[in-house]
Amino acid sequence: MRDFLPEEAKLMRYIEDKTRVVAGLHGYREILTPIVESYELLSAKAGEEVKSRMFVFEDLGGRNVALRPEFTASIARLVATTFKNEPQPLRLFYVGSLYRYDEPQLGRYREFWQSNYELIGSRKPDADAEILILTRNLMEASGLKKVAFKIGHVGVLRSILNQEKLKDDIQSKILQLMDKKNYEDAFRLLKDTGASEKSMTTIRSLITLKGNNFLEIAARIADCVSDCEKSVEAATNLKEILELIAESGYEIEMTLDAGFARGLEYYTGMIFEIYVPDINIALGGGGRYDRLVELFGGESTPAVGVAHGIDRIMLAMQSQKTTTKTRGEKMTIVIPVNEELRSEALRVSRMLWNAGIPTEVEVMGRKITRALEDADRRKMTHAVIVGERELKEDSVVLRDLTKRKQSIVKIGRVVESIRE
Ligand code: HAM
Numbered sequence: 001m002r003d004f005l006p007e008e009a010k011l012m013r014y015i016e017d018k019t020r021v022v023a024g025l026h027g028y029r030e031i032l033t034p035i036v037e038s039y040e041l042l043s044a045k046a047g048e049e050v051k052s053r054m055f056v057f058e059d060l061g062g063r064n065v066a067l068r069p070e071f072t073a074s075i076a077r078l079v080a081t082t083f084k085n086e087p088q089p090l091r092l093f094y095v096g097s098l099y100r101y102d103e104p105q106l107g108r109y110r111e112f113w114q115s116n117y118e119l120i121g122s123r124k125p126d127a128d129a130e131i132l133i134l135t136r137n138l139m140e141a142s143g144l145k146k147v148a149f150k151i152g153h154v155g156v157l158r159s160i161l162n163q164e165k166l167k168d169d170i171q172s173k174i175l176q177l178m179d180k181k182n183y184e185d186a187f188r189l190l191k192d193t194g195a196s197e198k199s200m201t202t203i204r205s206l207i208t209l210k211g212n213n214f215l216e217i218a219a220r221i222a223d224c225v226s227d228c229e230k231s232v233e234a235a236t237n238l239k240e241i242l243e244l245i246a247e248s249g250y251e252i253e254m255t256l257d258a259g260f261a262r263g264l265e266y267y268t269g270m271i272f273e274i275y276v277p278d279i280n281i282a283l284g285g286g287g288r289y290d291r292l293v294e295l296f297g298g299e300s301t302p303a304v305g306v307a308h309g310i311d312r313i314m315l316a317m318q319s320q321k322t323t324t325k326t327r328g329e330k331m332t333i334v335i336p337v338n339e340e341l342r343s344e345a346l347r348v349s350r351m352l353w354n355a356g357i358p359t360e361v362e363v364m365g366r367k368i369t370r371a372l373e374d375a376d377r378r379k380m381t382h383a384v385i386v387g388e389r390e391l392k393e394d395s396v397v398l399r400d401l402t403k404r405k406q407s408i409v410k411i412g413r414v415v416e417s418i419r420e
Pocket of ligand 1 (some may be wrong): 112114309
């Protein structure tokens with residue numbers, strides 16, 4: 001877990017601001033859930049990888065709890081309980097810290113931050129397309145370039161495995177192996193389960209289908225699985241989502257990969273991740289999970305969502321040298337020329353604070369030259385020097401530290417002069 005020093009904290013909050021702007025733009029309402037929840041809830045369908053990396057402990061009440069490794073389970077819990085009578089679609093947004101005992105390396109931390117968007121209540125491809133477009137809009141708002149999507153559909157492979165009557169956990173294992181391109185072990189496991197030669201052949205051809213001519217590949221996937229009705233349904237659903245994207249007017253670079261799977265086990269439909277060329281780890285990922293809410297005792301509720309790794313967006317912005325457009329930040333230091341004028345300095349500062357001008361007061365008792373040197377070093381924009389002579393005239397010295405000019409200004413005009 002890391003410390004965020006001022007520059008990093010600023011960039012992090014800058015991105016967080018963008019995630020809120022995008023949430024507002026698309027009608028997602030922010031919620032907050034606890035960092036600690038029941039282990040049982042957080043681990044259900046989290047997938048072996050995430051489950052094995054959770055911070056789990058017993059609380060003083062003897063309950064088995066964990067630090068949240070993601071938000072989706074907590075949101076599904078809310079949808080199954082508090083929000084059960086809420087009209088749908090529900091659009092929920094969340095930003096906050098998460099905890100996974102991952103091996104620390106660039107872009108992989110034990111405490112990290114996500115912005116998370118969930119669209120609950122729609123089975124339509126329009127909802128999947130919305131999550132993809134929203135993600136594209138967040139990347140643009142962060143100023144990132146060359147963002148590419150990797151997309152797939154777990155329904156295509158799972159339907160074939162279902163037809164072979166494979167249990168969910170074996171299916172997940174096979175999908176994980178395929179996702180890691182460990183095809184040899186995946187096919188060995190498939191063979192051990194007694195899967196038919198025909199299904200194995202279909203899967204062998206499926207995993208070769210990938211590329212960025214996504215509409216064409218989607219059509220080829222549908223052809224490839226023509227013997228399995230549910231799998232064709234999944235491929236058709238994916239094709240519909242991709243057609244909506246292609247016709248939306250947005251240019252989204254996308255690679256379709258039929259053998260793509262994600263670590264979390266709750267996905268039932270379209271899945272995706274986003275990348276930029278500079279770093280080879282995903283900046284975000286998501287997908288459709290139509291059965292998680294009912295797992296938590298709610299009604300059967302379709303849902304699709306995405307989480308973006310704020311830490312990784314930050315890394316990508318640093319590596320692409322993205323400029324952050326913040327308002328020209330003015331910072332003023334108020335310096336009393338001697339100790340007797342400290343309260344006068346505070347009175348002038350009060351006026352600046354009331355006017356919303358960021359202001360510090362010299363609290364080290366330094367002489368003016370030292371205090372000004374320090375203000376320069378810290379790139380402050382203005383200094384107000386409170387001296388006896390000027391005070392008699394109801395004035396102070398206002399020094400523009402960027403232009404290196406100073407003038408005597410009536411106290412009543414200081415705010416205005418700084419704003420100029
Ligand atoms: P996830 O793929 O586990 O999905 O995480 C989403 C993003 O969080 C990743 O793409 C990555 O950017 C970031 N992330 C994950 N682990 C770390 C880490 N150790 N250090 C830094 N960043 C990390 C989910 O969490 C799902 N809940 C997404 C979702 C929402 N699916 C549907 N709705």
